[in-house]
Amino acid sequence: MGLKEWVYKRSPLPEMWREHMAEYYAPKNFNIFYYAGSLLLLMVALQFLSGFLVLAHYIPSAENAYNSVFGIMYDVKYGWLMQYMHIDGSSLIFVLLYVHMARGMLYGSYKAPRELVWLIGYTLYLVFMAESFFGYVLPYSNLSYWAGTVITSLLKSIPFIGGWVTTIARGGPGISGDTLGRFMALHVTLVFILILGLIAVHILYLHKVGSNNPDGIDIKENKDSDGHPLDGIPFHPYYSVKDLSGFGVWLFIFSAIIFYAPTFHHIFLERTMSTPANALKSLPDVTPPWYLSPFYAMLRSIPNKTGGILVMVFAVLVPFILPWLDRNPVRSTRYRPVTRIMLIIFFINFFVLAWVGEQPPLPKFFLTERLGTAIYVGFFLLLPIVTMFEPTRKPPARVRYRAH
Amino acid sequence: MTEDIKNTQKSIEPQTSPAVITRRRFLTAMTAVTGTAVAGAVVVPMVQSLEPTAAASALATTTVDLTPIEPGMQVTAMWQEKPIIVINRTPEMLATLDETMQKGLLKDPNCTVPQQPPYCKNKYRSRIPEWYVGIRICNHLCCIPHYRPKKGSVAPWWLGGFHCPCHGSMYDLSCRVIKGSPAPHNMAVPEYEIDIAKKKVVVTHMYPLAHLC
Numbered sequence: 001m002g003l004k005e006w007v008y009k010r011s012p013l014p015e016m017w018r019e020h021m022a023e024y025y026a027p028k029n030f031n032i033f034y035y036a037g038s039l040l041l042l043m044v045a046l047q048f049l050s051g052f053l054v055l056a057h058y059i060p061s062a063e064n065a066y067n068s069v070f071g072i073m074y075d076v077k078y079g080w081l082m083q084y085m086h087i088d089g090s091s092l093i094f095v096l097l098y099v100h101m102a103r104g105m106l107y108g109s110y111k112a113p114r115e116l117v118w119l120i121g122y123t124l125y126l127v128f129m130a131e132s133f134f135g136y137v138l139p140y141s142n143l144s145y146w147a148g149t150v151i152t153s154l155l156k157s158i159p160f161i162g163g164w165v166t167t168i169a170r171g172g173p174g175i176s177g178d179t180l181g182r183f184m185a186l187h188v189t190l191v192f193i194l195i196l197g198l199i200a201v202h203i204l205y206l207h208k209v210g211s212n213n214p215d216g217i218d219i220k221e222n223k224d225s226d227g228h229p230l231d232g233i234p235f236h237p238y239y240s241v242k243d244l245s246g247f248g249v250w251l252f253i254f255s256a257i258i259f260y261a262p263t264f265h266h267i268f269l270e271r272t273m274s275t276p277a278n279a280l281k282s283l284p285d286v287t288p289p290w291y292l293s294p295f296y297a298m299l300r301s302i303p304n305k306t307g308g309i310l311v312m313v314f315a316v317l318v319p320f321i322l323p324w325l326d327r328n329p330v331r332s333t334r335y336r337p338v339t340r341i342m343l344i345i346f347f348i349n350f351f352v353l354a355w356v357g358e359q360p361p362l363p364k365f366f367l368t369e370r371l372g373t374a375i376y377v378g379f380f381l382l383l384p385i386v387t388m389f390e391p392t393r394k395p396p397a398r399v400r401y402r403a404h
Numbered sequence: 405m406t407e408d409i410k411n412t413q414k415s416i417e418p419q420t421s422p423a424v425i426t427r428r429r430f431l432t433a434m435t436a437v438t439g440t441a442v443a444g445a446v447v448v449p450m451v452q453s454l455e456p457t458a459a460a461s462a463l464a465t466t467t468v469d470l471t472p473i474e475p476g477m478q479v480t481a482m483w484q485e486k487p488i489i490v491i492n493r494t495p496e497m498l499a500t501l502d503e504t505m506q507k508g509l510l511k512d513p514n515c516t517v518p519q520q521p522p523y524c525k526n527k528y529r530s531r532i533p534e535w536y537v538g539i540r541i542c543n544h545l546c547c548i549p550h551y552r553p554k555k556g557s558v559a560p561w562w563l564g565g566f567h568c569p570c571h572g573s574m575y576d577l578s579c580r581v582i583k584g585s586p587a588p589h590n591m592a593v594p595e596y597e598i599d600i601a602k603k604k605v606v607v608t609h610m611y612p613l614a615h616l617c
Contacts, residue, residue: 149546153617172456173610174485182454280480280487282547282570 017236020207025232026239027213029399033103036096038243039250043093044195050085051188058138060184062177065140066276084262090132091268092254094291097125098350105322105343108331109212115323117206122319124198127191129292134187136273136289140180143270145277147288148175148183157309174279215399216332222398231399293357294350298376300357301369311373318380325380328387335393338386342379349375470535470603478551480540483594483607486616487548489540490605493533497553497577500563501527504576511581512590518613519543520593529578529593537596537605538579539616542568544587546617549575566591592616 008014057076059068072079101121104110110118137148152169156162171178210220219229233239263269267290272283288296298315302308326339333340353372359365466483468490473479478491505513505527515525520538523531530536542549547570552558558567558574565582566575574582579591592614596607 153546167456168451168454171454172460172485176460176485178457178460279482279485280548 020203021236021240022234024207024235025219025229026211026235027219027229027231027399028233028238029213029215029231029401030211030239030242031214033099033106035243035246035250036100036103039246040093040096040100041199042247042250043089043096044199047086047089047093048192050082050089053082054079054086055184055188058184060138060177060180062140062180062277065138065177065180069139069141081258084258088254088257088262088264088268090135091264091289091291092257093128094132097128098291101125101319102343102347104212106333106340107212107214108216108326108333110323111216111326111331112323113209114206114212117202117209118323119320120198120202120205124195124202126316127194127198131187131191131195132289132291134183134191137175137183138180138187139273140277141273142275142278142281142283143272145175145279146283148179154309157306175277212331213399214332215334215395216330217395217397217399219399231401287358290354290358293355294353294372294376295357297353297357297369298373301366301373311377315373315376318377322380322383325383326387327384328390328392330392330395332395335395336387336390337393338390339383342382342386345375346379349379464609466607468537468605468607470600470605475534476553478553483539484610487540488594488607489536489538489551491536491551491577493528493536493577497564498528498533501576501578503563504580504582509582510576511583511585511588513580515580515590517589518611519590520614521595521611524593527578529580529590531596531598532600535598535605536578537598537607538591538593540566541591541616542570542573542587543581543589543591543615543617544568544571544573544585547571549573549591553577589615 054072057068057072057079059065069083072083074080076082104118104121133147133151137144148170152166152175155166155169158165167173169179169182170176171182213219213231219231222230224230257264257268270287270289287293295312295315299308299312302311328336328339330336333343349372352368353376356365356368356372464484466481466488468479468481468488470490470492473490473492475492475494476497478489481488481490504510512519513527515527515529518525520529528536529538540548547568549566549568552562552567553564554562555564556562557564564577566579568574568585568587571586573585573587575585575587575591576582579593581587581590593611594607594614595609595611596605598605
């Protein structure tokens with residue numbers, strides 16, 4: 001008995017490899033949008049690496065945090081590279097998250113039997129928001145300080161215990177060195193481990209029910225004599241190799257951003273990040289990072305303080321029930337033109353909200369803000385009605401696929 | 405051998421008897437209750453460890469020396485991570501407080517909303533008319549308003565006060581909010597002790613009914 005067999009008899013890994021890689025059959029008609037999932041795995045791994053390396057030089061205290069971050073930029077060998085990898089990486093993770101979610105919405109990937117995959121995935125998106133929030137308070141710039149103040153003060157609106165929760169979150173009456181300590185602990189341990197765990201659960205739940213595809217049809221309904229789906233191919237080697245080539249293209253784009261546009265015209269790294277925290281000098285206008293600004297625009301669009309918070313919370317949470325809002329049994333919007341048009345308007349509107357959320361709070365933007373909020377909320381309100389009556393084409397029996 | 409097996413089966417059989425099931429349920433319930441109690445007892449110190457530290461609580465009061473503050477001047481100091489403003493108001497400045505009320509510029513001229521301790525519920529919003537002590541945070545969205553004491557410096561009708569750079573909220577020299585501002589209330593006044601003989605102010609704690617922003 002060779003060493004290989006000796007290990008095989010004792011290891012669970014060969015069986016896991018077969019179940020999730022070599023004998024996991026994925027539809028053969030994946031398109032470019034299906035790269036986003038594997039690229040997200042790559043980016044989380046890279047964030048871990050760059051984060052680990054900048055953490056080695058970071059000091060979580062009110063006196064030293066800002067200077068230690070500048071030290072990473074100017075004194076640490078290749079510190080600038082690690083720092084920009086981490087900053088641009090966080091923005092690119094949100095680019096990929098939005099592409100990944102938009103793909104799921106276009107092809108009905110949230111629909112039965114994949115509702116739990118959507119729920120876990122959307123939770124993951126919210127946890128990424130928390131992770132990035134804790135991350136951008138850590139440099140203790142003036143933007144960090146005021147963003148931390150504004151976001152933690154939202155906790156005050158929790159009924160009865162809001163004040164106490166806010167104090168616990170800040171470790172004192174306001175943002176201070178004590179806040180940095182607990183935010184760093186959250187950023188590098190609790191929330192990060194939660195992300196890793198949820199990614200594992202997301203993939204396991206996906207592999208239980210199988211991947212969806214652009215045609216939104218069930219490949220398990222057409223099987224060959226061996227019991228494998230006729231329209232499916234083993235994930236390894238077909239998609240593992242395809243994803244690796246995707247990694248190559250993506251890393252090319254990622255490095256181009258890091259080397260040639262590291263702040264991405266101050267969208268990925270705001271100008272106000274370059275002044276130290278100052279409790280006596282509030283920013284002229286505190287705008288959130290681009291990936292949260294659609295929700296901020298909706299908060300601002302309502303002239304009433306509590307009403308604004310309620311609309312924002314609704315906007316953030318309502319995608320959770322998307323699987324139950326969509327009443328059409330056909331998954332892919334390739335065969336549901338009305339939903340597809342609604343989705344395209346929804347996506348464009350999301351960009352408009354992101355843009356207007358970054359503008360100063362001037363009356364000339366109010367109409368855009370309110371219209372954008374109405375379209376965002378209107379999409380979710382109209383969806384159950386439209387999907388019950390919309391004209392639907394019959395999807396093909398087998399996936400549409402052209403060999404290349 | 406067969407005898408042995410029969411004996412074993414006999415000893416297994418009573419496992420499903422009602423007495424055994426009751427005992428098992430009792431044990432499960434006991435374990436669950438004890439486990440919850442232990443978990444609860446551990447959670448309390450764990451959450452309390454996140455409360456502000458003794459060192460942070462020790463910084464809870466701030467003392468401001470009044471000696472260098474000449475009439476018409478203001479000093480901003482930090483108290484519990486918040487800016488505190490102390491103004492030495494001249495008689496002319498105090499006269500504007502009546503003028504804003506007479507012209508009907510204020511949202512809450514008589515300070516009916518408890519944004520200040522009861523001993524500061526007057527037009528000066530202070531213990532001693534000359535000395536204003538308050539939290540310099542705009543009631544709208546937590547920005548730091550600019551101090552604009554000169555007449556006409558913000559608008560032609562301006563009598564002196566505070567102007568917020570974020571969303572344009574305006575306050576008079578007692579930090580009472582002026583009509584037309586997005587801020588809903590007057591700026592908050594904390595609890596404090598003032599000793600004119602020793603020339604010092606000690607800001608002690610937040611007035612619990614006051615709403616910061």
